[in-house]
Amino acid sequence: MDHLINYLLEFGQLNQQQIDLIKRKVNVSELKKGEYFSEAGKIPKQVAFIEEGILRVCYYNSEGDEITKYFVDENNFAVDINSFNQKIPSSEYVQAVTDCTLLVFATESLNDLSATIIQWDGIINKITEKALVDKVNKLSPMLAEDATTRYLNFLEKFPNLANRIPLSYLASYLGITQSSLSRIRRSI
Amino acid sequence: MDHLINYLLEFGQLNQQQIDLIKRKVNVSELKKGEYFSEAGKIPKQVAFIEEGILRVCYYNSEGDEITKYFVDENNFAVDINSFNQKIPSSEYVQAVTDCTLLVFATESLNDLSATIIQWDGIINKITEKALVDKVNKLSPMLAEDATTRYLNFLEKFPNLANRIPLSYLASYLGITQSSLSRIRRSI
DNA sequence: AAAAACTTTTGTCATTTGGCAAATAGTGAT
């Protein structure tokens, strides 16, 4: 729980009373490897802070291949942005790559916090914006790099992720086949 | 100017008095093809609404190649997100791809509007978030597609952009060389 | 109009990556 509070405090000030309120609004939720945080048909739990574990956001492309859009790891928020923005039900789903411990804010809790804590919306906006900017900045250069460089950069940015993620997930994130990724690994 | 107001109204309500205030805070600015909207050294004009023309956001990668991160065209906001977020001076710059007419909000004007119009921050946040989500959703699938598909999708999404953009800019956006793009064009 | 500067196309060949299928390794259940 402390990680969550510290994370929030990076984006705005909160007094002790507000912190206590936030703690009361959070539900701890466990996910086993392979289980879904959000999927078509279930009511989406809108926002989760990952205390432990790795999630991935993925979808099926027009060729029917399963694509991993990105990974989210410890001490970050995972938001189903599409449902967050009240859009049409997303074709994306969020799956646990490893066993996870999540701190989940239900929709009503978010509304309560938004109504009670004056800084709340500002903090959430900053977090959302930073997360999105980071994603754009990560994705954009990848297009201009070859597969080996993309893999090496991934290793550098997430040194402790690569060995906890199945090869196929990582390959689809990097935009290559798993055989290619396997060969790239060998050549290093 | 009407395009700007209509755009803002998509994201929140504004009364006539507020609309007039916004109009007074905007400066019309012309850029010739090739000129820079923001570059290292100059004070960044933080936000521009493109009334006419195309901008591109670009940078030099570690190999020294100039990469076009994305294009921004008519009736969209161009924000130097990095300076917007008070980060260290960005290595990115924003350049006019064609002659442009921009509606520019100076930093102080933005602050004034934020202080005066209660809905302002909310509107700007929604615009920012939507722009970023769109970019992620556009970039992400590109990694899994081959160059021809990326080009065809670009044509589909921006039918009237491709013929106004130099081949080299578009190639670097698509993550391929200009000779490859030239060949892809021929093959269609 | 000619020259200069820049952009796009094309040629040739090397390298990267994909597709498919089989072999190997790893994991979990009984």
Place this chain on the structure above:
DNA sequence: ATCACTATTTGCCAAATGACAAAAGTTTTT
């Protein structure tokens, strides 16, 4: 330990893309 299941590696060849250089086409300047 064995079996079934899944994940990873490898082999082979085809297709896509890059690198480099030259040619052709455009635009701008003089």
